[in-house]
Amino acid sequence: MTTPGCCLLVTTEFQASPDEAALLLQSHARRLADLGANLQPTGTHSYHLTLAGGGSATLAMTGPADARSRPAATRNLVLLVEDRGGTTPELLASVIRTAEEVGFTGTESAALHAQLPLTLGLAADYRAARPLAGIALIITGHFVTDLIPMVDAAIDLGVPADAITVLRKEYAYRMRRRIDASLADRGVAVFPVGKTIEGVRDHARRAAAKGLRCLAVDDGGYVLPALLTDAAEVLAAYIGVVEQTMSGIFKLEPFPELPLPVLTVAQSRLKGTIESNWIADAAIFNIMDLLPDEKVEGQPALVIGYGNIGAAIAAILRDRGMRVAVHDRDLVRLIAAHETGFTTGQHLPALLADHAPLLVIGTTGRTSMTAPHFLALRRDCFLASVSSRDTEFDLPRLAAAAVSVVDLGNIGYRYELPDQVDVTVLADGYPVNFHQADSVTKSHSDLICAALMLGACVLAHPRHGFADGHNVTRTDHVLEASGLLAHYYDLYGPHSTSPAIGRSLNPARYRPRPLGLPLPEILVEASP
Ligand SMILES: NC(=O)c1ccc[n+]([C@@H]2O[C@H](COP(=O)([O-])OP(=O)(O)OC[C@H]3O[C@@H](n4cnc5c(N)ncnc54)[C@H](O)[C@@H]3O)[C@@H](O)[C@H]2O)c1
Structure with a gap:
């Protein structure tokens, strides 16, 4: 939210014909007027807004400065809000949300x-x-x-x-x-x-x-x-x-x-047969996108859960040059991983300690890592889940074990464990392929x-x-x-x-x- 005296910029990008864009600007101006804003046109593509309590804003329809850098027909609905301290947070939130809520154009x-x-x-x-x-x-x-x-x-x-x-x-x-x-x-x-x-x-x-x-x-x-x-x-x-x-x-x-x-x-x-490869691909793509500065080739990775998705992920990580270990509680799956040439282990804390993974990916659909597993980590590492919800890693236990927790913005949270081990949970523990993305x-x-x-x-x-x-x-x-x-x-x-x-x-x-x-x-x- 805004701080009094500060400006806040909301930009919503979309693709539209000139007519669609003009209609969209008008409909958003009407919605802001319905919230009680006083609107004055300042040109064919912009309005000045005065908000109850003294805040003000500019609403404008713009195109990208470099049209070739964005998809064809790209437009932006831009709202620049100045909070002078008298406008209620509720009204500011509604105004900002109006600029973000742009339905898909024709x-x-x-x-x-x-x-x-x-x-x-x-x-x-x-x-x-x-x-x-x-x-x-x-x-x-x-x-x-x-x-x-x-x-x-x-x-x-x-x-x-x-x-x-x-x-x-x-x-x-x-x-x-x-x-x-x-x-x-x-x-x-x-x-x-x-x-x-x-x-x-x-x-x-x-x-x-x-x-x-x-x-x-x-x-x-x-x-x-x-x-x-x-x-x-x-x-x-x-x-x-x-x-x-x-x-x-x-x-x-x-x-x-x-x-x-x-x-x-x-x-x-x-x-089960067809979708898993796509999910695995999208998950790895997003993990690498969140970690652009990490060099992964030659580094150890661990996949927990060698089912449909886990097997596809293990294969992709190996293709990327990582040294991949696998754990699954089901012996059939564990043996399948072993005979595909992965390092395997039946005892997860021991595997975590010995393999010392830089990247751990959980794909069990259950809670695979809890207190004893976190304490077995020997080096700074990243945890990423591909399972539904945020339950693959027992985050309350991880927080309890940490001496501090640092918010890393869109990447997730870093849990600083005793003994100088930092554990960064990507996407706040939610399935990483959906994080700020459309998955597949x-x-x-x-x-x-x-x-x-x-x-x-x-x-x-x-x-x-x-x-x-x-x-x-x-x-x-x-x-x-x-x-x-x-x-x-x-x-x-x-x-x-x-x-x-x-x-x-x-x-x-x-x-x-x-x-x-x-x-x-x-x-x-x-x-x-
Ligand atoms: N992110 C997505 O887009 C997406 C899409 C589909 C499914 N999912 C999720 O992914 C999960 C995995 O899907 P799948 O098709 O690979 O399932 P799966 O059943 O084929 O594989 C899960 C594997 O995890 C193992 N396992 C279960 N609990 C374990 C534990 N505590 N420790 C170690 N191994 C354990 C199982 O033995 C199994 O081999 C699903 O449960 C679902 O929550 C996510």
Whole structure:
């Protein structure tokens, strides 16, 4: 926040046509006027604002000084606020937030849609059948840009926009405010995951008012545990859950009987086999981005958890010239790592002490390092998690063991342990691939987004045939019979003839192309 007498600059970059940019400046000026600011135009692209209490600000639409240094059609909404001490912090916060909350423009939305051809293609295929009409959809979402095309696909598939609720995870997403604004533009309700109970109740209330049944596309096991405990009174309004990540499956372990069907994309062959390499790549890219001054070649690294993601990470680190050790509590996985040529150890404190890693990456989905492990560290090192939430490293115990904790800004925190060992936890212990980033690119996440939407369409079908609880085999069947993988292989496989996807594509020429996928009805009836 500002300090009286100080200036604060907010710059929000986006891509827009000149007309879109002019409309955006006007709409933001109106929103600031609604907050009580007195606005005076100072040119065609700028306003002077006087705020209650004596603060003042300038709002302007600018272009980059060097247009070739930024993507084409880049504009900036710029707000320069001067706090003279009399304006309330609440008003200043609202003014600043208004400048940050820039929904995606038409130009940007077209580019985003073009990067998810499977998800939007599925929506185009099923648009006439509207398999999600009759459904109120609650989506737990990373606030990364693919969330918006996914919401748009749900609307195309028949869900009324005001019957969508998004539960927002609280990672340090780069585009968080812009995604908030884009969801608000569409009339979608948003609750932070910390308020899941209120979110699932409110969702059920809004669904009941419209005569809709509730369905969840969850990411990390938020919805069903809430429905089985504090929000049990609205459980009957929900008909099923599509879960996308293993940590969500772990969260269901304490509940022996699940009263709803779970379509488990998390445990599917499609996700487990294909996605892990992308996650590993994005995680390593971000770690190296956070540590540009570190020379990693020849240095020791340790990967904890040699599962789908851990194995891919260990391989990438070795390719980068690091000396990689691996620990896994499962002997089968440990032996697999050993026989792939990695240094391994069954006893984690001993491995930490002997291998003395510069970089430790945790990918267990559980809490892998706690007090005895921290005390076994022998040198300054970096810890990075790829698991969901911030529980891979027991941070309260690390803080308790530290003599001081230093805030390193966007990098994370440095915990200074006795005996001159500094442990820097990157991204505050949250999954590093999401830190100030979009994790994988949208053309990567497209396959999983499409699988989630397909899962929702199948569970919305009255004869879905999924039993209550986990349905691993049936999930695999539905996803693999859907044709999504064949289209993915057409797009990116050896005989790909499709136009370039993503940034290089001309979004103005992009139209969602139907894929010719079988309808959920056919998939459901063909399932074993
Ligand atoms: N960051 C992301 O974008 C992203 C995406 C998908 C999944 N995830 C997370 O990544 C985690 C790992 O995913 P995965 O597909 O590799 O899972 P996985 O089940 O294939 O691998 C986990 C491995 O960790 C091992 N393990 C578990 N607890 C351990 C412990 N305490 N000590 C040592 N080893 C332990 C298991 O034996 C297993 O081999 C998931 O649980 C999920 O939370 C993150």
